[in-house]
Amino acid sequence: MSKKVVSSHQPRPPHMVGDGLPVRNLFSYNDLGKSQLSPFLMLDYGSPSEFPPTEKKLGVGMHPHRGFETVTLVLQGGLQHKDTAGNFGEIGPGDVQWMTAGKGVLHEELHSESFRKTGGTLQMVQLWVNLPADKKMTEPRYQTLHAADIPVIVGADGASKTRVISGKLGDVSGPAKTFTPVNLIDIEFTGKGRLSVVLPEGYTTALFVMEGAVTVNGTDTTDGISIMILERNGSKIEMAADGPARLLILNGKQIDEPVVGYGPFVMNSSEEIQQAMQDFSSGTFSTAQ
Numbered sequence: 001m002s003k004k005v006v007s008s009h010q011p012r013p014p015h016m017v018g019d020g021l022p023v024r025n026l027f028s029y030n031d032l033g034k035s036q037l038s039p040f041l042m043l044d045y046g047s048p049s050e051f052p053p054t055e056k057k058l059g060v061g062m063h064p065h066r067g068f069e070t071v072t073l074v075l076q077g078g079l080q081h082k083d084t085a086g087n088f089g090e091i092g093p094g095d096v097q098w099m100t101a102g103k104g105v106l107h108e109e110l111h112s113e114s115f116r117k118t119g120g121t122l123q124m125v126q127l128w129v130n131l132p133a134d135k136k137m138t139e140p141r142y143q144t145l146h147a148a149d150i151p152v153i154v155g156a157d158g159a160s161k162t163r164v165i166s167g168k169l170g171d172v173s174g175p176a177k178t179f180t181p182v183n184l185i186d187i188e189f190t191g192k193g194r195l196s197v198v199l200p201e202g203y204t205t206a207l208f209v210m211e212g213a214v215t216v217n218g219t220d221t222t223d224g225i226s227i228m229i230l231e232r233n234g235s236k237i238e239m240a241a242d243g244p245a246r247l248l249i250l251n252g253k254q255i256d257e258p259v260v261g262y263g264p265f266v267m268n269s270s271e272e273i274q275q276a277m278q279d280f281s282s283g284t285f286s287t288a289q
């Protein structure tokens with residue numbers, strides 16, 4: 001049975017994260033990410049932006065997170081990550097960083113050194129994935145997933161390339177380790193084409209379309225950069241593109257727990273948020289490891 005489209009949402013106006021990451025927010029834990037899109041909390045999209053070569057370390061400096069995971073996809077350009085758990089990673093086009101903040105980490109997210117030198121186009125996505133209550137205080141973890149390690153499925157008509165970043169699509173598994181079932185699928189239509197996918201029944205499902213337009217089940221067409229939410233019932237999505245298009249399928253098992261977020265902290269209660277702020281200001285985030 002096909003999944004029906006529930007609603008479609010446009011991004012907010014652009015804002016700058018730090019001094020080098022221009023993004024448009026599609027949803028956050030204060031709106032669709034509160035429960036409707038669980039386990040997904042937030043999505044920021046950095047549409048293609050030009051940067052001249054610079055010596056300056058553009059991006060966002062050391063800042064904390066607790067209680068969830070940040071997933072960063074670079075489509076064009078390059079980013080680098082450094083955190084207080086001792087992790088460092090540089091990612092380029094097609095690469096993904098999957099960082100588990102868990103009990104608390106400080107990190108910086110900057111343009112990569114090689115990108116700073118050459119300048120060029122930066123295009124990126126950052127998705128926040130919630131952790132269940134019993135994993136919110138887990139040890140921080142960091143996964144660099146290089147494009148070469150992410151399996152690609154070429155569409156039967158040759159018009160699409162589908163990458164499984166986490167979870168499964170059919171019998172293809174993605175490399176990212178997750179704490180709850182999350183199928184994160186990256187689809188690029190290189191031209192006019194069609195693609196059907198079958199996803200687990202009952203999971204939260206949304207299509208984030210960043211480029212081009214996609215018609216779902218022959219009836220609903222996306223309008224510009226948008227997030228289209230599908231019902232949890234049903235399992236099949238039929239997509240058609242008239243030309244080049246790029247989208248992510250966010251598919252995951254709902255975490256049925258309260259979501260209380262404040263800035264970079266997402267916990268289950270306001271007491272836990274207070275605790276996070278206390279721990280951050282007393283410096284335990286940077287020494288916890």
Ligand code: MN
Nearest residue numbers: 065070107109
């Ligand atoms: Mn961050």
